[in-house]
Amino acid sequence: MEQENVEDSQTEKTSASAPSRSIWSGNITIGLVNVPVKLFSMIYDKGIAFHFLHKNDGQPLKYVKMCTKDDKIVPWNEVVRGYEVAKNEYITFEQKELDAAKPESDRRIRISKFVDYFSVDPVYFDRTYALLPDKSKDAYSLLYKALEKTNKAGAARITLRTKEYPALLHTYKGALVLTTLRYAYDVVDPADFEPLHKLETPQKTELDLAVKIVTDLSGEFDIAEFEDTYMKRVQELVKQKAKGEKIHIEKPPEIEVKGLMVALRETLKQLEQK
């Protein structure tokens, strides 16, 4: 389980800390050119981790596999995998049968062509990894500069663990990074949503007004403006509980109330200044 340090995550740093161990090493291959790289995790799904405990004695709980016929606990060496071919009808596999079917990673990030980074819609983005130079830094920085200068990204394939992914090799803040992509069959085509078929064309005056509102509210995107309020609140509660304070459970304000409170604070401030 995650050992999230409450005090540490209260500090000002807005990005996640860098991992020290790579999860994969191999070559970026462009035709006959190889760029040796190591792959590092770059994305963390931070959240609050809770352990399940027994309420009466406070001890941690564990999961066991239990046979549905006799309610007996089944040890791992008696577990096989079953693929359901019809209701309650299974074909079984041993772990080693499945292992043999897994594709072997050839330790290559194969680039077939270079594309405009913005031509790939974010709906296909899966997970981003940082690539660091392995052995030769020259080849790495050459590829980095070339991508930066042309504003292009490499359309690539990579096998990670047991799965082959389409991927995009691109630059990000001084690094080559690899974003694995989803396959077309993993993504729904919105045209298949019935209610979208008969959208009405808005009237010009309405559209002009809507465009005006959008323009008035336009600005630069800054990820730092967004914060995980649930996580923040739970961390606050953890602190209070650790100090032995009683927690007063209060219904959180609803969306409308939140907007009103922001408006009220701003207006009260303005009225005070007068």
Added chain:
Amino acid sequence: MTTNLKDLTKVELRNLDKVFYPKIMITKGQVVEYYIRMAPRILPLIADRPLVLTRYPDGVEGVTMSFFEKNAPEGTPNWVKTKAIYSPTSKRDVNYIVCNDLDTLIWLANLAALEIHMPFSKIDALDTPDLLFFDVDPEPPATLSDAAEAALLLKDRLLDLGLTPFVKTSGKKGLHVVIPIEPEHTFEKARAFVHQVGIELAKESDMVVSEFKDTKKPGKVFADYLQNSPLRTMVIPYSLRPTPDATVSAPLEWSEVKKGINPSDYTISSVVNRTSNPWKNIFGKRCKLEI
């Protein structure tokens, strides 16, 4: 930072998710937020005046009818300021609401008083107006665009007389032109003056009519002087109107008054984002009216 609405306002807000403007899905909560955000601009304009409300308890297309309200309703909190004024027609005192602070404005919004109206004199001098009011009201097929043309003629005439006119949309099809004055004349004299300006304007422009009997003539713009009477009212600056698009009676810069102007340019969502404050310090610019 506080997480409680009660720490910020005395008003116990209710039914905030009720839809008040179904066409554009504006909720009561958003109406309250609108009045909160506009409060710094509204409060100086309506202070110390007996207000008249139009309440829409179920929104602008609601099952319950809207209703006018002059008398402070039952359950009015004791921190809401009121002013008792004797009504000769109903032969009793009417307790008008006076809104001099943010909480009272929020309370009014919570009462679903979408529209708020104000008279042209203050509670300490009810019989002497401190605002002259021209209701520039176009009769179809005349539009707000035509009213703008008439209002610009009116503005020039008023400037020639050494007066300082201010303008707002009515939030429907017309424009309201007001002049802040020293409260030293009777309503009768003020009304006669406004009427006279209208008469002269009608001589200058074929489009403008100055008499009530001509108001239903198609395509004409009526320079209405009749509201300049004790306890007659206009909709307050920045008041919402009960139109499907939640239009607003929006104070304008004179430069915005031009051909092609459209009431739907000024709605709850666009006005709240306006940074200009065209009626700022209007009562610091009172004119002395020689009549």
